[in-house]
Amino acid sequence: MDVLYFARVRERIGLPRERVETDAATVTDLVEELRAREECYAAAFADLSALRVAVDQELTDFDAPLAGAREVAFFPPMTGG
Amino acid sequence: MRIEVQEAPFDFAAEVARFEAGLAGMGAVVTFTGIVRDHAQGGLQVMEIEHYPGMTAQAIEKIAGEALARWDLGDVLVIHRYGLLTPGERIMMVATAAPHRADAFAAADFLMDYLKSRAPFWKKEITERGADWVAAKDADEAALDRWT
Numbered sequence: 001m002d003v004l005y006f007a008r009v010r011e012r013i014g015l016p017r018e019r020v021e022t023d024a025a026t027v028t029d030l031v032e033e034l035r036a037r038e039e040c041y042a043a044a045f046a047d048l049s050a051l052r053v054a055v056d057q058e059l060t061d062f063d064a065p066l067a068g069a070r071e072v073a074f075f076p077p078m079t080g081g
Numbered sequence: 082m083r084i085e086v087q088e089a090p091f092d093f094a095a096e097v098a099r100f101e102a103g104l105a106g107m108g109a110v111v112t113f114t115g116i117v118r119d120h121a122q123g124g125l126q127v128m129e130i131e132h133y134p135g136m137t138a139q140a141i142e143k144i145a146g147e148a149l150a151r152w153d154l155g156d157v158l159v160i161h162r163y164g165l166l167t168p169g170e171r172i173m174m175v176a177t178a179a180p181h182r183a184d185a186f187a188a189a190d191f192l193m194d195y196l197k198s199r200a201p202f203w204k205k206e207i208t209e210r211g212a213d214w215v216a217a218k219d220a221d222e223a224a225l226d227r228w229t
Contacts, residue, residue, distance in 0.1 A: 007131055007203035008214050057136035059199065073133060073201075077217035080161065080202035081115055081173065081193055 001066070003030075005044070006075035009051065012044035027053050027062045030072060044074075052077055082149065082157050084141045086132065088164040093174060100158045100176045107155040109182035111189045115172040124208040130163040130172065133201035137161075144195040148177070151191070152184040159192065161202065194224045 004017045024030035031048065034041045045051070048062055054073045055064050066072065083100075085091070097112055104110070119125045145157045154177055161173040175192045179185040204215040 004133070006133055006201070007205070054133070054136060054201070057133070057139060059140070071135070073136070075133070075201065076203065076214065077222070078198055078201055079204045079215045079217050080200040081197035 001069055002071045003034075004071065004073040006073065008076050009044050009074050013040055022066075024066055026066060027055065027060070027064050027072065030066060031062065050076060082142065082145050083159075084138050084145060085160040086134075086137045086141070087160065087162055090162070091160050091171065091174070093171060096158065096160065096174065097176060100156065100178065104155050104178050106180060107178040108180050109185040110176060110178045111182070111185040112174060112176045113189050113193055114174045117166045117168050117170050117172055119168040120206075120208070124210065125168050125206055126209065127207040128166045128168075128172075129205040129207060129212075130166065131203045131205070132161075132163045136201050137163075140200050141196065144192060144199060147195075148188040148191055152179065152188045153181070154179050154184060154188055157188070157192070159196070161196070161200065163202065191228055194221075194228065197221045198225060 001020055002017055003020045005013050005015060010016050022030055022033055024033055031045050035045050052075055053060060053062060055069050056071055093114060101110055117128045141159050145159060148157055156178045158176040166172060175189050177185045177188040198221050205212055206215060
């Protein structure tokens with residue numbers, strides 16, 4: 001699936017998007033896999049309460065299932081308006 | 082409903098005139114404009130607005146759809162910019178039309194609360210001291226409770 005990062009998360013990880021091969025069942029499982037990769041991922045995902053997630057471009061929760069998902073995006077709380 | 086997510090500036094007066102021209106039987110139009118504001122201590126050079134291109138327009142459409150379902154509205158317009166903006170520039174606007182003003186005001190208020198915390202935009206402030214992301218405010222999240 002494609003994993004996208006925005007704003008501070010993008011800066012911490014150093015990439016706007018990447019292709020990830022995963023069998024993660026939920027967003028939390030995917031986060032655990034990413035955290036284990038490198039220090040910058042561990043730092044970006046240190047505090048999930050300060051992160052939001054969208055699966056296939058819909059806001060959702062970290063316990064959301066990933067079966068069939070094509071795109072997962074991680075970002076800080078939004079500051080529109 | 083018309084939703085525009087764009088980098089270019091927009092002409093507020095022309096947008097309002099166009100919005101009003103498409104209406105029939107509406108007694109009230111409410112508009113809100115968001116403008117890049119300098120810090121109280123000054124020094125804001127540029128505001129950079131990042132967004133999630135695949136998601137932004139559909140997220141705003143969903144919010145506007147909820148407003149249309151909830152209040153008696155004739156039409157909704159949302160324009161939101163991204164990219165580099167300087168103090169005094171318009172960031173975004175909302176317009177609502179309704180037969181009566183109470184619905185137009187309430188829907189505009191609702192749209193602003195949701196655009197603030199549920200549309201995928203992130204603001205970064207660039208000053209002479211450096212660049213930093215604008216933190217979401219607890220008050221903005223709490224404001225959504227008014228509508229649930």
